[in-house]
Amino acid sequence: MAIKRKVQLTGRSTYTLSLPRDWIDRLKIEQGDELSILELEDGNLLISKEELTVSREKEVVIDLDEIEDEDLLEKIIISKYLAGYSKTTIRSNKEIPSRISKIVSSIVNNLIGSEIISEGLNHIEIRDLAIHGEFPIDKAVRRAHLIARNMQKIAIESFINSDSDNVSDVFEREDSVDRLYFLIRREITSALENPTILKELNMNSREVLYVYPVAKSLEKIADHSESIAQACLDLQGKKVDKKIGEYLLNYSKEAMEIHTQAILSFLGKRRDLAVKALNVFDALNQKLEDGTLNRERVSDIDVEIQIQFVERNLDRICGYGMDIAEMAIDRIH
Known part of the structure; x- marks a missing residue:
């Protein structure tokens, strides 16, 4: 439900707007806390307790031992890329076969901006190195x-x-x-x-x-x-x-x-x-x-x-x- 608030003029040039008390309580905001305000393209303002100018890194781990089908592995890796994960780690309790490593490498080569930056006996780390907006x-x-x-x-x-x-x-x-x-x-x-x-x-x-x-x-x-x-x-x-x-x-x-x-x-x-x-x-x-x-x-x-x-x-x-x-x-x- 939309809540209306009146804009108040404090002094000669400062405009203030009171925030809903239940929202303040729900997010546990206290006096002196900083809020981020972002102007959207349509002119609306987005207010958040979180920092809006910096994207938090999204990480996910894929348990290779639970995946027997190679086609399924490909679908999972691609799905994590599409979901915007910046770091995808493939782990196994056993040594990852070279055949699987080659398959993962082939999949990553088809994902623009993704690179394998670390590879060990039982893990492969994929990073999304692309910068959002770099390729409109x-x-x-x-x-x-x-x-x-x-x-x-x-x-x-x-x-x-x-x-x-x-x-x-x-x-x-x-x-x-x-x-x-x-x-x-x-x-x-x-x-x-x-x-x-x-x-x-x-x-x-x-x-x-x-x-x-x-x-x-x-x-x-x-x-x-x-x-x-x-x-x-x-x-x-x-x-x-x-x-x-x-x-x-x-x-x-x-x-x-x-x-x-x-x-x-x-x-x-x-x-x-x-x-x-x-x-x-x-x-x-x-x-x-x-x-x-x-x-x-x-x-x-x-x-x-x-x-x-x-x-x-x-x-x-x-x-x-x-x-x-x-x-x-x-x-x-």
């Missing part, structure tokens, strides 16, 4: 989109030309998108927990909540682009008809235009670009429905299956582009 969230979103967009371009061209040589590049880039996605999620979590970090990111709490679904959509676009690259390998050298190649290329270009305009709208806070993305989506659907953009079925069932698989992935990429456009509109209003 908007910049991370822009970078993730650029990589995902290039992945889609390479994947569809590789499929059309049955060129498996460039497919490995798509798989490698997908890891880069994952790293950026994890970084964005961690920054969001830390910002919502600590108003000081929120201020360092130069965003308000409302804006931060819109960033996560956008980052997730970009991660999904990268995943679907990776799936298209995998379809190229599954063709096993079989060629796609030229007309079908042109059809898929045009389909992909339209899908790319949707999420490109949507991201530009989100980052630039431009509603007109979000509307443009929506219009491209509607026009694409109309072309698919009236046959303006279509193809003939392929007699080779194996090739037909892969083409349909690519179509489904392009359809999902369009959907995620629409999700970003909707987030852009919500962020602006």
Whole structure:
């Protein structure tokens, strides 16, 4: 329940505000104690007994002896990174096998800002050395989109030309998108927990909540682009008809235009670009429905299956582009 207090003028220039007695008693605040006051981006003030300008280090210990599955270990390490822990220690009552150490090292290499700073026979210490706000969230979103967009371009061209040589590049880039996605999620979590970090990111709490679904959509676009690259390998050298190649290329270009305009709208806070993305989506659907953009079925069932698989992935990429456009509109209003 909100409590109202009148501002009092003491002397000629000092304004005072009385604090609720139950709050004082609950936090055991006494006369002479110092309180921290932080002005939030929306102009509100945050009053705390704790120091607001300094982030307290979050530490966690993972008991390796309780984890038998290596995939579970990876999920736990990543979850601690996303939760904003600055120090994660993996401990065991036995000597940690070199195989596990290599797995942990590989996981940490995919987490931006994390490093293994200490390693012994029965412990591994991971530190988050990144400085909040050093890599702005908007910049991370822009970078993730650029990589995902290039992945889609390479994947569809590789499929059309049955060129498996460039497919490995798509798989490698997908890891880069994952790293950026994890970084964005961690920054969001830390910002919502600590108003000081929120201020360092130069965003308000409302804006931060819109960033996560956008980052997730970009991660999904990268995943679907990776799936298209995998379809190229599954063709096993079989060629796609030229007309079908042109059809898929045009389909992909339209899908790319949707999420490109949507991201530009989100980052630039431009509603007109979000509307443009929506219009491209509607026009694409109309072309698919009236046959303006279509193809003939392929007699080779194996090739037909892969083409349909690519179509489904392009359809999902369009959907995620629409999700970003909707987030852009919500962020602006």
